[in-house]
Amino acid sequence: MxxxxxxxxxxxxxxxxxxxxxxxxxxxxxxxxxxxxxxxxxxxxxxxxxxxxxxxxxxxxxxxxxxxxxxxxxxxxxxxxxxxxxxxxxxxxxxxxxxxxxxxxxxxxxxxxxxxxxxxxxxxxxxxxxxxxxxxxxxxxxxxEEFVRETLVPEMEVHREGIDFNITKKIEGRHIIKDIRFEADGKPFHFFEKVKLHxxxxxxxxxxxxxxxxxxxxxxxxxxxxxxxxxxxxxxxxxxx
Missing domain, CATH: 3.40.50.150 (Vaccinia Virus protein VP39)
Incomplete structure (x- = not known):
């Protein structure tokens, strides 16, 4: 997938x-x-x-x-x-x-x-x-594109309904990649988002x-x-x- x-x-x-x-x-x-x-x-x-x-x-x-x-x-x-x-x-x-x-x-x-x-x-x-x-x-x-490059925050933590989302962002080539890690229901999760900087x-x-x-x-x-x-x-x- x-x-x-x-x-x-x-x-x-x-x-x-x-x-x-x-x-x-x-x-x-x-x-x-x-x-x-x-x-x-x-x-x-x-x-x-x-x-x-x-x-x-x-x-x-x-x-x-x-x-x-x-x-x-x-x-x-x-x-x-x-x-x-x-x-x-x-x-x-x-x-x-x-x-x-x-x-x-x-x-x-x-x-x-x-x-x-x-x-x-x-x-x-x-x-x-x-x-x-x-x-x-x-x-x-x-x-x-240019605004994203100038204002990128590389690390942040977001709290939502008892879950701490640990987020890191980086630019690799033509993509901005957001790495998302957190624990929920006693289990670790890892997702990411990858968007082109068109x-x-x-x-x-x-x-x-x-x-x-x-x-x-x-x-x-x-x-x-x-x-x-x-x-x-x-x-x-x-x-x-």
Whole structure:
């Protein structure tokens, strides 16, 4: 199994990241949909939706939403939120998306860059492109390479519900690697995360090769202008030509 297949499907992954700011995420989604001027009749795919927080909020805003994720446990959890305009499916983002053409695809909070093979990275863009209507939007919310290199904290300890997560980070070549060790239920655990430090140029080359045009880059969840050295995020807006 790939690292993300095993790690993302454990309860410990969700526990470690349980402090995520829902208010910030909802404000970001609200700003983003207004910026894109997406009418509430639009259909949006939340690609790599996790436990569905963005999908559910988008649906509350009035959109028809399809949440897709590789984690069977996450999708099983999300089924409780389903209604006539909100659906969840297990899906590998490298594969073709089985749906009618949609108005937008959102890939949020660094849910890309996990694959070692460049062919897999490109297949994600092609899959998204094929799923969109003409002039449809693809939002890729990614880490900011230079900012990550400048602000890397090599060691930290995170406490969650009686568990001490010991985390180390390092950069090896084009990857940032996060090593995660902890004890739970009397047993030691070891997981890691490995994400490519894609450059702006590389991401854009994947997009243009598939037929996208990059129309905007934002640098944070307030949709500020992107600055390579100072921006904590690299939020790419692509449009299907």
């Amino acid at each position: 790939e690292w993300f297949e095993s790690w993302f499907d454990t309860p410990y992954y969700h526990l470690l990241y349980s402090n995520r700011d829902y208010t910030e995420a909802e404000n970001f989604i609200t700003k983003l949909t207004k910026e894109l001027q997406l009418p509430t009749s639009s259909t949006i795919i939340d690609l790599a939706c996790g436990k569905g927080r963005h999908s559910v909020f988008l649906n509350k805003l009035g959109y028809e939403v399809i949440g897709l994720d590789l984690s069977k446990q996450s999708i099983e959890h999300n089924k409780q939120f389903e209604n006539e305009t909100l659906h969840f499916k297990v899906h590998d983002m490298r594969d073709a998306i089985d749906s009618k053409p949609v108005d937008a695809v959102f890939n949020l909070f660094t849910s890309f860059g996990y694959f070692d093979n460049e062919k897999d990275d490109k297949s994600v863009f092609q899959s998204v492109y094929n799923s969109l209507k003409p002039d449809g939007f693809f939002v890729l919310d990614y880490l900011s 450059t702006l140029e590389t991401i854009n080359s994947y997009a243009t090769e598939c037929g996208f045009e990059r129309v905007k880059i934002w640098g944070d969840y307030q949709l500020s202008e992107f600055n390579a050295e100072k921006s904590p995020r690299c939020i790419n807006l692509f449009k299907k030509k």
